[in-house]
Amino acid sequence: MTPVFRFAPSPNGELHLGHALSAILNHDMARETSGRFLLRIEDIDPQRCRPEFEAQIFEDLRWLGLNWEEPVRRQSEHVDVYRDALKKLRGMGLVYPAFLSRAEVKRRVAEAEERGDDWPRDPDGTPLYPTEERELDSALAASRLKAGDRHLWRLNMDRALEHLGSERLDWLETGHAAPERIPAHPSLWGDVALWRWDAPSSYHLSVVVDDALQGVTHVVRGRDLYWSTPVHRLLQRLLDLPQPTYLHHRLLTDESGQKLSKSLRSTGLRALRQAGETPSDIRRRIGL
CATH class of the missing domain: 3.90.800.10 (Glutamyl-tRNA Synthetase; Domain 3)
Structure with missing residues (x-):
């Protein structure tokens, strides 16, 4: 079976270093296993999600050197x-x-x-x-x-x-x-x-419906979602959906030890790019 990985951001703010870690991990693992890398836009919340943030997600990920299969799945559709x-x-x-x-x-x-x-x-x-x-x-x-x-x-x-x-x-x-x-x-x-x-x-x-329909075999996401996995496993079982393999990676934190947030512009990919940093700099920042 061909491994299938995905990065699934919500377009409700700018991507930061924590998103870069998750996206690059999924992208690199797909490449290393001769698998597939999918991009999914989780825009199910019409109150917070905006098209300008979606456009910026594409821009940031392309700048990082990531490529994904088309078409991109949007939850709102x-x-x-x-x-x-x-x-x-x-x-x-x-x-x-x-x-x-x-x-x-x-x-x-x-x-x-x-x-x-x-x-x-x-x-x-x-x-x-x-x-x-x-x-x-x-x-x-x-x-x-x-x-x-x-x-x-x-x-x-x-x-x-x-x-x-x-x-x-x-x-x-x-x-x-x-x-x-x-x-x-x-x-x-x-x-x-x-x-x-x-x-x-x-x-x-x-998320469990999308992962099943897209054939996702490996869910690689932040440690903050570790405790959501029991709910996802329950729903997968109730809905007769396949069970993917999980990897919950480390979280990046700010100087105070708090998880990075979209409100922290100092760690935003766009701001770092405008400050002259390169994709290689980003990889070093996130420990890759």
């Missing part, structure tokens, strides 16, 4: 595919409409903590969505949906895991002295959102 995946999960009874806003969840968390109760949080520290909302009266939920109330579609994590039965979820993590199978525990994330009222699909749903 494939919303129906993600909707079909959600429809399949709905047909399995594994998702439900969630109407609480972030402010309402925040208020419930504050009230619980004032009573001295601990509120469960996901690996990123975000409070989990209250599980009692799974049991919203079906007639009331249908009425609210018909009325156009803002909502998300969330995965009922307990039902999803029950659907798997005794099957063990894991993934193959490479890049170490020896590949290692990592146990996957998606329950840590609670009832993850799969579809938003203000943006079609979510990252979790769209």
Whole structure:
């Protein structure tokens, strides 16, 4: 099987050194294995993604000397595919409409903590969505949906895991002295959102569908997405999608030890290029 790698940035800001590390790693690994290198534009969020940032992504990557297959896949052009995946999960009874806003969840968390109760949080520290909302009266939920109330579609994590039965979820993590199978525990994330009222699909749903449709065999991405992998493995299993191999590479940080951000123009590829740096300089900066 021909190895297939991909770099999948979101056009919601300028690329920085951390993006360069991920893009170059994928590009070089594809070349070293006689594989394919794909570029995917994850522009599923219409509120933040802009065409000028997409154009700059192409410019920056070409300046780095990277080449990719055409055509480039844009998530905004494939919303129906993600909707079909959600429809399949709905047909399995594994998702439900969630109407609480972030402010309402925040208020419930504050009230619980004032009573001295601990509120469960996901690996990123975000409070989990209250599980009692799974049991919203079906007639009331249908009425609210018909009325156009803002909502998300969330995965009922307990039902999803029950659907798997005794099957063990894991993934193959490479890049170490020896590949290692990592146990996957998606329950840590609670009832993850799969579809938003203000943006079609979510990252979790769209990324697993795209990887499967594009035949991606090796997902090479930053360590910050390591703990998202259990959710992706669960969705792959529920949707009968193939399982790629994973490599979560080191993250680049600023002087304070914080992960690089698109807001840090000092590490932006465009700014560095304008300052006279070369692609070879970039490779040295990121340790390649």
